[in-house]
Amino acid sequence: SQxxxxxxxxxxxxxxxxxxxxxxxxxxxxxxxxxxxxxxxxASTTTKELEYLDIMKNELTRIESIVSEMLVLAKPQALAFxxxxxxxNLETIMRLLSAQANMHTIxxxxxxxxxxxxxxxxxxQLKQVFLNLVKNAFEAMAQGGKLCxxxxxxxxxxxxxxxxxxxxxxxxxxxxxGEPFFTxxxxxxxLGFLLSKRIVTAHNGWIDIxxxxxxxxxxxxxxxxxx
Ligand code: ADP
Ligand code: MG
Numbered sequence: 001s002q003x004x005x006x007x008x009x010x011x012x013x014x015x016x017x018x019x020x021x022x023x024x025x026x027x028x029x030x031x032x033x034x035x036x037x038x039x040x041x042x043a044s045t046t047t048k049e050l051e052y053l054d055i056m057k058n059e060l061t062r063i064e065s066i067v068s069e070m071l072v073l074a075k076p077q078a079l080a081f082x083x084x085x086x087x088x089n090l091e092t093i094m095r096l097l098s099a100q101a102n103m104h105t106i107x108x109x110x111x112x113x114x115x116x117x118x119x120x121x122x123x124x125q126l127k128q129v130f131l132n133l134v135k136n137a138f139e140a141m142a143q144g145g146k147l148c149x150x151x152x153x154x155x156x157x158x159x160x161x162x163x164x165x166x167x168x169x170x171x172x173x174x175x176x177x178g179e180p181f182f183t184x185x186x187x188x189x190x191l192g193f194l195l196s197k198r199i200v201t202a203h204n205g206w207i208d209i210x211x212x213x214x215x216x217x218x219x220x221x222x223x224x225x226x227x
Contacts, residue, residue, distance in 0.1 A: 087112055100138065108148075119224065121226070
């Protein structure tokens, strides 16, 4: 309808603006980081000042993450669909994060349940989704724990579970996950889940959340099986 068209036009203008702004913010950020680096190397910098510089560096890194995630969100993504071997895709993610898992005493297990599913999708963007979900699981297990990634199937769909033994999510928080900029972390961007949801929806799938406070969270990604 006319109204619908107008809304999507508005969205794309806002999107273009956001992408432009995000792009413009990157250069001054790099400059700021460079000078912080210089200051932290200066001999006259005191321990206290080093601490402040460290905080500033962390916050700049956060702005950088927000900006790059916003850039991805604002730009209409051209999906490169092909047959994706989900197991292979997930194994790459696990390899990528195994050192980080070790460092945080997190044990990752993978259960394929005898499945070897393929989906029609964008390999890189699906990796982005899984990476976001695994990172969230890691961040929920600050004291270490277990992450179980498993594959199951149901009537034409494959389900990928990311089950962690982390802090869990309070009920009033669950509903807010995926809202732009919603985060409970001091260094979070609150864009990771939104991005993941957007990508999975573009694949005609969906994500759901199950969580028990103090016991852990299972995030499930449902994707239509492709052949
Ligand atoms: P960020 O990770 O930057 O905070 P996300 O969009 O990835 O942003 O996640 C939003 C919020 O959802 C997190 O701040 C956290 O509160 C919650 N969350 C997501 N995944 C989990 C999980 N596995 N366990 C506990 N909380 C989670
Ligand atoms: Mg996240």
